[in-house]
Amino acid sequence: MNVLITGAAGGLGRALANECGRRGYNLFLTDVNAEGLLCIQRGLERQFGVTVTAKACDLTSAESVDKMLSVIDTNHIRFDMLLNIAGVDFEGGFMGREREKVVRIITLNDAAALRITHAVLERRRPGGHFTAVFVSSLASMFPMPLKATYAASKRFLLDFALSLRQELKDQDANVLALCPGGMVTTPEAMRGIAAQGFWGDVTTNPMEVVARKTLDRALSGKATYIPGGLNCTLSLLGKLIPRKWIAAVVYRRWNYAQNKWLTVKERNACCNAK
Amino acid sequence: MNTIIITGATSGIGLASARLLAAKGFRILAVGHSKENCEKARSAILAETPAASVEYFPADLMQQREITRVAGELTEYVNKNCGAEVDALINNAGCARSWYMTTDEGYEQQFALNYLAGFLLTHELLPLLTKGQGRVIMTGSESHKGIKVHWNDVMLRRGYNPLTAYKQSKLCDILFARGLNDRYNAAGVHAYVVDPGLVHTDIGNKSGGIVNLVWKLRKRHGADPAVPARTYGWLCEQAEAPAGLYYRLCKENTYSKQVTSENADRLFALSEQLCGVTFGKENLV
Numbered sequence: 001m002n003v004l005i006t007g008a009a010g011g012l013g014r015a016l017a018n019e020c021g022r023r024g025y026n027l028f029l030t031d032v033n034a035e036g037l038l039c040i041q042r043g044l045e046r047q048f049g050v051t052v053t054a055k056a057c058d059l060t061s062a063e064s065v066d067k068m069l070s071v072i073d074t075n076h077i078r079f080d081m082l083l084n085i086a087g088v089d090f091e092g093g094f095m096g097r098e099r100e101k102v103v104r105i106i107t108l109n110d111a112a113a114l115r116i117t118h119a120v121l122e123r124r125r126p127g128g129h130f131t132a133v134f135v136s137s138l139a140s141m142f143p144m145p146l147k148a149t150y151a152a153s154k155r156f157l158l159d160f161a162l163s164l165r166q167e168l169k170d171q172d173a174n175v176l177a178l179c180p181g182g183m184v185t186t187p188e189a190m191r192g193i194a195a196q197g198f199w200g201d202v203t204t205n206p207m208e209v210v211a212r213k214t215l216d217r218a219l220s221g222k223a224t225y226i227p228g229g230l231n232c233t234l235s236l237l238g239k240l241i242p243r244k245w246i247a248a249v250v251y252r253r254w255n256y257a258q259n260k261w262l263t264v265k266e267r268n269a270c271c272n273a274k
Numbered sequence: 275m276n277t278i279i280i281t282g283a284t285s286g287i288g289l290a291s292a293r294l295l296a297a298k299g300f301r302i303l304a305v306g307h308s309k310e311n312c313e314k315a316r317s318a319i320l321a322e323t324p325a326a327s328v329e330y331f332p333a334d335l336m337q338q339r340e341i342t343r344v345a346g347e348l349t350e351y352v353n354k355n356c357g358a359e360v361d362a363l364i365n366n367a368g369c370a371r372s373w374y375m376t377t378d379e380g381y382e383q384q385f386a387l388n389y390l391a392g393f394l395l396t397h398e399l400l401p402l403l404t405k406g407q408g409r410v411i412m413t414g415s416e417s418h419k420g421i422k423v424h425w426n427d428v429m430l431r432r433g434y435n436p437l438t439a440y441k442q443s444k445l446c447d448i449l450f451a452r453g454l455n456d457r458y459n460a461a462g463v464h465a466y467v468v469d470p471g472l473v474h475t476d477i478g479n480k481s482g483g484i485v486n487l488v489w490k491l492r493k494r495h496g497a498d499p500a501v502p503a504r505t506y507g508w509l510c511e512q513a514e515a516p517a518g519l520y521y522r523l524c525k526e527n528t529y530s531k532q533v534t535s536e537n538a539d540r541l542f543a544l545s546e547q548l549c550g551v552t553f554g555k556e557n558l559v
Binding site: 021036040 | 337338339372373377380381429431432434547549550
């Protein structure tokens with residue numbers, strides 16, 4: 001099984017790379033972080049003895065992606081699975097963020113995912129089953145004030161994945177949209193979850209479990225995967241309750257959490273400055 | 275002047291040991307995560323002991339490239355200023371994590387920092403330790419008792435539990451000390467584990483989730499870090515290398531029956547593979 005993973009040098013991408021390595025899959029890893037990519041390549045080879053190819057790439061640049069594709073084509077690599085993990089978020093209100101940072105959320109989370117998916121589907125192994133995974137989010141189920149662009153970018157991925165799945169159904173392929181709640185991908189994410197208090201803790205999913213079950217579900221032909229019983233319930237409520245009410249509740253919660261989180265960050269910044 | 279290298283030396287047990295040993299006249303080469311905290315710790319030691327010889331080397335020991343980098347810096351410094359020999363290496367840096375988190379290599383963080391970092395750093399500094407007939411001291415814990423190494427899933431990917439990960443990492447520390455003694459006692463290097471007991475440190479503060487909560491309550495009953503520091507000091511001061519393996523309050527103590535040469539050899543082989551090194555092939559000075 002040949003698997004291409006984007007965003008493989010950190011967080012969920014690294015956890016999925018580990019899970020694939022444990023299963024003995026051959027890996028082609030990419031990430032914008034070249035040094036981190038070399039580290040995870042080395043770690044996977046040492047742990048599992050699998051074949052790992054790594055190529056640093058900025059997925060938001062067509063030129064950078066073309067260079068990576070030329071490496072793939074030169075080595076005649078053909079894929080059985082694509083895990084679209086690369087993504088970005090910047091916390092805060094829409095007008096409180098820099099314009100280009102807002103645009104970058106869409107450029108990476110959506111446009112880059114389409115670019116690499118199209119390219120890899122053209123390079124799927126002939127005659128074999130193909131599996132693609134998109135990392136959407138629990139945020140895709142609701143309007144999310146203060147995470148508006150991020151949530152919308154994840155809604156795009158959810159709808160796109162479902163549509164693409166239908167298009168490819170007769171071509172021996174499955175597409176899964178993963179919709180996790182919070183995950184402790186970095187120390188920063190850990191602090192963010194802590195700032196949300198009770199709701200942060202109960203909607204957080206263990207990353208290693210999500211990685212394992214994502215592969216299981218994608219390979220068994222599922223369309224979506226929402227980890228955790230509470231998150232499944234919340235997504236159901238998102239379909240039943242009027243969306244403007246949800247927006248009001250979410251705004252209150254995020255406003256509280258982000259104020260708390262930013263206060264801590266500002267306090268730390270202040271201490272560091274001293 | 276005898277030279278001692280201490281990791282995790284900006285707070286808790288590591289800082290207390292650095293303070294004590296600096297006051298006793300040892301030259302301290304300390305490793306800490308943040309440059310800022312390293313500067314604070316150095317100032318604190320010098321304020322107490324103005325004549326102390328103490329240098330700090332910032333490094334994130336969670337990442338293997340950082341371990342090899344700082345080992346290179348330490349080796350250069352020791353070769354230039356300390357006669358190319360080290361009298362003791364105290365592998366003390368550690369962490370606790372509520373959630374499964376990985377290093378850049380994709381290794382579970384408690385296993386990587388509490389155990390594997392000490393394994394790799396010891397390997398990198400072995401020429402200096404051999405020349406100094408040095409001692410390697412690991413920070414252990416009584417919690418290593420009643421657990422086995424999960425050989426089929428050492429990173430605990432299938433069923434991560436923060437306490438299991440912590441206990442296993444501490445069992446690995448003792449197995450490493452045992453394996454090191456089996457291999458290097460003849461060359462004059464001796465390895466020990468200090469059981470510090472329950473100590474009032476900040477180890478659980480950055481762990482998030484349940485560990486953070488439990489540790490806040492539990493550490494209230496912990497001893498001052500200066501208490502276990504005395505055992506590190508005692509092990510470093512003895513003219514003849516003490517014969518035991520596991521020490522608490524300056525006395526030999528009992529440890530798990532899992533600590534066998536067979537398990538130590540198995541862990542050595544796994545760790546060499548995970549670090550990409552082979553003990554016995556280092557360039558002895």
